Amino acid sequence: MKRLCCLLCCLSVILVVSCTPKKPAVIAVTGITIDQTKATLIEGETLKLIPTIMPADATDPSIRWTSSYPTVATVDETGLVTAIKSGSTAITATTNDGGYTAICAVTVDIAISSTTGDASHISCRNAEIAGKANLPASAPAGLKFGILYTTESEVTYGAATAVEATMYDDTKRYTIVTGVLEPETKYYYRSYIAEGATVTYGDTKFFTTLAVSSMIKTEDATDIEAAVATLHAVLDLTDCKYDAIEYGFNLTPDGGSSTAIKADNLSNQAFSVKAEGLAHEKAYEVTAYVTLDGRTYTAEKKSFSTQPIQAGVVLNDATDITKFKATLSGKLNVESQGTFTKTATLYYSATATASDALVAQGTSISLTLNEADGTFSETLTDLTPETAYHYAVVATVDGVIFTSEVKSFSTKEYPAVDMGLSVKWASSNVGVETPEDYGDYYAWGETETKSEYKWSTYKFAQNSSGPFSKYNIDSTYGPVDNKTVLAPEDDVAHVKLGGTWRTPTDAEWAELRDTVVNCTWIWTTQNGVNGSLVTSKKTGNSIFLPATGYRSYYGVYSKDTNGCYWSSSLNTGYPNLAYGVYLGSGILDQSSSARCFGQAVRAVCD
Numbered sequence: 001m002k003r004l005c006c007l008l009c010c011l012s013v014i015l016v017v018s019c020t021p022k023k024p025a026v027i028a029v030t031g032i033t034i035d036q037t038k039a040t041l042i043e044g045e046t047l048k049l050i051p052t053i054m055p056a057d058a059t060d061p062s063i064r065w066t067s068s069y070p071t072v073a074t075v076d077e078t079g080l081v082t083a084i085k086s087g088s089t090a091i092t093a094t095t096n097d098g099g100y101t102a103i104c105a106v107t108v109d110i111a112i113s114s115t116t117g118d119a120s121h122i123s124c125r126n127a128e129i130a131g132k133a134n135l136p137a138s139a140p141a142g143l144k145f146g147i148l149y150t151t152e153s154e155v156t157y158g159a160a161t162a163v164e165a166t167m168y169d170d171t172k173r174y175t176i177v178t179g180v181l182e183p184e185t186k187y188y189y190r191s192y193i194a195e196g197a198t199v200t201y202g203d204t205k206f207f208t209t210l211a212v213s214s215m216i217k218t219e220d221a222t223d224i225e226a227a228v229a230t231l232h233a234v235l236d237l238t239d240c241k242y243d244a245i246e247y248g249f250n251l252t253p254d255g256g257s258s259t260a261i262k263a264d265n266l267s268n269q270a271f272s273v274k275a276e277g278l279a280h281e282k283a284y285e286v287t288a289y290v291t292l293d294g295r296t297y298t299a300e301k302k303s304f305s306t307q308p309i310q311a312g313v314v315l316n317d318a319t320d321i322t323k324f325k326a327t328l329s330g331k332l333n334v335e336s337q338g339t340f341t342k343t344a345t346l347y348y349s350a351t352a353t354a355s356d357a358l359v360a361q362g363t364s365i366s367l368t369l370n371e372a373d374g375t376f377s378e379t380l381t382d383l384t385p386e387t388a389y390h391y392a393v394v395a396t397v398d399g400v401i402f403t404s405e406v407k408s409f410s411t412k413e414y415p416a417v418d419m420g421l422s423v424k425w426a427s428s429n430v431g432v433e434t435p436e437d438y439g440d441y442y443a444w445g446e447t448e449t450k451s452e453y454k455w456s457t458y459k460f461a462q463n464s465s466g467p468f469s470k471y472n473i474d475s476t477y478g479p480v481d482n483k484t485v486l487a488p489e490d491d492v493a494h495v496k497l498g499g500t501w502r503t504p505t506d507a508e509w510a511e512l513r514d515t516v517v518n519c520t521w522i523w524t525t526q527n528g529v530n531g532s533l534v535t536s537k538k539t540g541n542s543i544f545l546p547a548t549g550y551r552s553y554y555g556v557y558s559k560d561t562n563g564c565y566w567s568s569s570l571n572t573g574y575p576n577l578a579y580g581v582y583l584g585s586g587i588l589d590q591s592s593s594a595r596c597f598g599q600a601v602r603a604v605c606d
Helices: 002-018 355-361 492-497 506-513
Strands: 031-034 038-042 046-048 051-054 063-067 073-075 080-083 087-095 101-109 113-120 128-134 144-150 161-164 173-177 186-195 198-201 205-208 216-218 229-235 245-253 259-263 270-275 283-292 295-305 311-315 326-334 342-349 363-366 375-380 388-397 400-403 407-410 424-426 519-526 529-536 542-546 550-552 555-557 562-570 577-584 587-594
Touching: 031 087, 031 101, 038 046, 038 080, 063 073, 073 087, 080 101, 113 186, 113 198, 113 205, 128 144, 128 186, 144 173, 216 283, 216 295, 229 245, 229 283, 245 270, 259 270, 311 388, 311 400, 326 342, 326 388, 342 355, 342 375, 355 388, 506 519, 506 562, 506 577, 506 587, 519 577, 542 562, 562 587
Parallel strands: 038 101
Antiparallel strands: 031 051, 046 080, 063 087, 073 080, 087 101, 113 128, 128 173, 144 161, 144 186, 186 198, 186 205, 216 229, 229 270, 245 259, 245 283, 283 295, 311 326, 326 375, 342 363, 342 388, 388 400, 388 407, 519 529, 529 542, 550 555, 562 577, 577 587
């Protein structure tokens, strides 16, 4: 019994011991790893890091997440990393048990974005716009970036003008120049980055182009004359982009068509042109223009009026006045600047005295004006001796008439030599001043010289047999008028000398040829000219008759050998001939020559 009790006691002890709980063993952390030790993110992206605790059955697997630069990237308690901005940071996982760490080096790159800069260098036709493309290193190739602009407030790719940036710096900063814009227009713009159909935009901004007047202005014309004016303009091309340029003025007369005048003297933001050939007293509109790359911009209009022509005729006194000649001179003064059409006509008369009468009745001569100074000089010939003449000049300058004062002169006396005969004899031949001059050659009954002396050019008949239209006594030569002495209107001596001067008759020549009673005739040379010196036996006075020769057809014959002079008398036996005198060395005869020949005339007067 005692043995049983002891057994029971032992058994109770064992049971007591077996019923007490055993304390569990602690498994310590021995290390930690993260599934990524390096990672690159774009701003805004996230990354879940997965840690591994060793051993897997560690008693305390908890960890703490930290970022060395939370401004670059943050991490939450689950290991979710969020990229904030570009830079680098270390994401660390630390075990609470044992303080073991694992690190993931995270690099944050920028996100694709576009920055719109400011517009600058704004002109009336273009502007410069800045921008920046923010691209990560991992950005795909083939991206396009630049500026969009439009007059609409909605600026979208495909609906606006796109200018791709082709030049930029290392940070993708760029400046582009727009195409040609409209003046005084509001433009909206923004930067863009295009990747296929995906477009990233910058902020929308705007600018307004300048007015054309900021580039070109028409200034007032200066130096305005009757036919010229200087046109002026301001041309400021600052900030204007172009390759080709032309500039000048459009000039429009009142009621007329516009004319473009190019300029080529742009300097200090201005240019000018001297407009010439303008109409006097005319209103004009002028507009400056500039053409840049084929596009023309015009400034506002200005106007001016040209002045009246300032001009006048200065007439000098006549000079070198002789029996038959006088030299008239003067000057057309044009004070107005410019190129003008100028003419001047001289009018003179022995009867008319006022300018209107001179123009209506006088003899007119077109004057040759000196191009440099407008002077003129004209020698009048075939004047009548001892005669007063009045003269004036009428000039036109671009159609405007300017008349000089009326002046006058008198020709010198034509000496009449008294030979003691029935008439007095001239000291020289018709049309010349000195005794030795031959004078002109005239067909019988004609009062003007000509180039050919033959029947086909004769005034009163076309051949030697007629018919004669005047001075004929034989019907076989045509109509008979029984005129045998030249009428005053057909007498060149009377026409040229006036007064009582006329061509001597055959009888008056016979009186002079009378060497028995009246005169002596000596063949001689006077001042180098051959001829006959005729001296009156009654008065002792002399005249010299040079050996003139005669003209037939195209030439002069027998000059210096013989003298051939007309009388006013018709050859009544042969009406195709007329009488005269024929002289030479040892020769003194009455002549009878074809009326169409050209011979000299020595005049006589009562």
